[in-house]
Amino acid sequence: MAEEGESEPESPLWKWLALTIIVGTLGGMLWLIKPYVLDDPFDNTSEVPCSAVAAFAGGELPDGASDGRCTERSWTDVQMQASFRMPRAAVAGWLDSSFPGSRKRDREPTPSCGCDLYLDIQSPPTGAEAAAVQITVVYEDSDTAFIRLTAFTV
Numbered sequence: 001m002a003e004e005g006e007s008e009p010e011s012p013l014w015k016w017l018a019l020t021i022i023v024g025t026l027g028g029m030l031w032l033i034k035p036y037v038l039d040d041p042f043d044n045t046s047e048v049p050c051s052a053v054a055a056f057a058g059g060e061l062p063d064g065a066s067d068g069r070c071t072e073r074s075w076t077d078v079q080m081q082a083s084f085r086m087p088r089a090a091v092a093g094w095l096d097s098s099f100p101g102s103r104k105r106d107r108e109p110t111p112s113c114g115c116d117l118y119l120d121i122q123s124p125p126t127g128a129e130a131a132a133v134q135i136t137v138v139y140e141d142s143d144t145a146f147i148r149l150t151a152f153t154v
Contacts, residue, residue, distance in 0.1 A: 045073040053082040057151035058128025059098025062086045065147075079152040080130070088145040091117075091137055099125060099133065114138065124151070 050068040054061040057080070061068075068084040086094065095103050102119045117137035124133050130151035138146040 043073070044075065045071050048072045048080065050082045050084060053080040053149065053151065054098070056080045056129050057099075057133045057149060058125035058130065059094075062090060062094040062098075062147075064090060077153045078129075079150065081151075082149045083147065085140070085144050085146050088139055088141075088143055091145045091147075095119070095135070099135070102135070129153070 048070050050065065050070040051061045053070045053072070056078075061082075061084075064087045065084045066086070068082065070080070070082040070084075072078065072080045092103065099119070099121055102121050103117075113136060115136040116139045117135075119133075119135040121133040121135070124130050128151070131154045132152060134150045136148045138148075140146050
């Protein structure tokens, strides 16, 4: 028993309990706001089949396409991108069948493009969901072409 004037030592239990509540609350708040601080909350890019990107643009995926990586990003508008390789000899035929007349309107590739052919199609084929399509072609070697297709609404 404590003598008069002396107090019993306080139990540290309430201090640990308060600390646990504070740390838990702060941790929960940080967990909730982390996506908005560290990530782009409007980035909803997702993988999609490359055939879906080609159809959105109003064309078809070429025969012999390989190494495809295709994405869709949408928020107030839709942007779909496809990048793939295909036989170099088939590029002209694919462009003529999927995007008729597009090679007649090709633009001079800019130095920043780093490409061999640049098409900016402001009137995609009938049936396309996209309002515009951009296609870059890079001839990697005598047999292979790297294609980047971007289709979007405006």
